[in-house]
Amino acid sequence: MGLTRINILAGLFGAYIIRHPRSETHLGLPTGDELDRPLIVFDRSFRTDGSIYMNCTGDNPSLHPHWRPEYFGNAIIVNGKAWPRVTVRRRKHRFRILNASNARYFRFFFTNGLQFTHVGSDSAYLNKPVVNNEILLAPSEIADVVVDFSESKTNSAILANDAPYPYPDGNPVNEADSKVIKFFILKHREIDRWRVPKMLMQYPRPDLSSASRTRYITMYEYTSTTDEPTHLYLNGKTFEAPVEETPKVGSTEVWNVINLTGDNHPLHIHMGLFVALDQIELVNVEEFRKCMLRMNDAIKCQISKYARGKRVEVPAHEKGWKNVFKIKPEFVTKILVRFSYIHSNESFPFDATAEPGYVYHCHILDHEDNEMTRPLKFIE
Incomplete structure (x- = not known):
């Protein structure tokens, strides 16, 4: 109690994917290291020497010298890199997007209009896929999505963010925290045998x-x-x-x-x-x-x-x-x-x-x- 925010801020977290060998393979979703990637997204601030910066002046210094209600960084990090660039193939890719921020919400969208096909959320599949233009993710929330880069009319796509902080009525994002990751899309369109089935996993209905x-x-x-x-x-x-x-x-x-x-x-x-x-x-x-x-x-x-x-x-x-x-x-x-x-x-x-x-x-x-x-x- 009291130290979780500092432990996570220091980078003590990670992600791993558990796959069920029988119940998942028949779905035909993109798989393989290049086509099925986690995107761990979070915000941090840094000192000029590259070390992580956390404001130590409290909002109520007469009550507590250090306490602040939320931590918000001014740099957006994906898989340990600030504002990274990634090359992707012109075909379907699967991303497990985890919001690993202390407090920041992300509302993700593609600046070139690409869409997200949701196949799962947190640790469970959806019953059937849902297509959206944007994703709102709270801290620790996961979106399991497929993005088809063959539908892009451009050779690059920026995954952007426009969620206020704190959410929903806080400060608007600026140019730095509105950009998340830039995808460079290879020109050659590939034969793509991966698919998104019309029906996914059928769990018991809420009763x-x-x-x-x-x-x-x-x-x-x-x-x-x-x-x-x-x-x-x-x-x-x-x-x-x-x-x-x-x-x-x-x-x-x-x-x-x-x-x-x-x-x-x-x-x-x-x-x-x-x-x-x-x-x-x-x-x-x-x-x-x-x-x-x-x-x-x-x-x-x-x-x-x-x-x-x-x-x-x-x-x-x-x-x-x-x-x-x-x-x-x-x-x-x-x-x-x-x-x-x-x-x-x-x-x-x-x-x-x-x-x-x-x-x-x-x-x-x-x-x-x-x-x-x-x-x-x-x-x-």
Whole structure:
């Protein structure tokens, strides 16, 4: 607790791909080192000697000399290189794009109009592919996409970014952080036998009737007298407060996640895969927020009275099973969580009830460390 953001900032992370030899090969998606690549994207700032720079002056120096609510760098890094250039063949390529930033969201798009065909998200395939012009990725979120460079009318393509920071109502990107990676596309169009099938992987459909419990999870932000953020809590509790979320191993639950802050927060639940079902805007937010800060009880504060705003449909490429989901500010997001394998309905082949247990948290690392994290313990 408190050091995750610094460990990741120092580069203590990586990626590896686990492939199922039987269930994936029949899909016919691009494979091989040249055609199936991870793109690990993040932001950093550097001193003139090349070392990583982190501002050590806090937003509230009278309360904490060093604390800042988010880290944003002024250089965009892909696979360890700043603003890299890559040569690709004029055919389909598969990219596993991971946002490994501490706090920055990316909204990726190609400046020459190329599209993304989504085949998976986080650790699961979609039921069927979805084509989009852009991808919004929160920290730790993964998009598994196919890009067909044979459709490019130019010999180069820039993958760009236009997501404000903090997201969604922060600073606009500048010229430096709007550019991510430049692809040089070989002129010769190749015979391409790789394909994107019409149907991908068929997992069990989310079943509300199987849910054994409904929970309300509320995201709070607290500020100083100068209106600068000081800390964030889930359900108004510190990380050290007694555990309250104790699901049964193999169970399914409904979580209504209430975001009372102005930021979008990527929710991550250890040991749980989940499907986002609904996103409803809160009305009379200040009135509801005051009640929640006083009582910290969504039922007693009559959440049904406030969750009556516009309903925003979950994007098609995010309707599958997720490890991370973006929780909109001043919305209630309903998710169905399964604490078992989605592929086989089997429970975990180890003792998930063993100490010290697990956690669920916001995956903006600065928020997670201060301290938008709560314990999660399983029972039989």
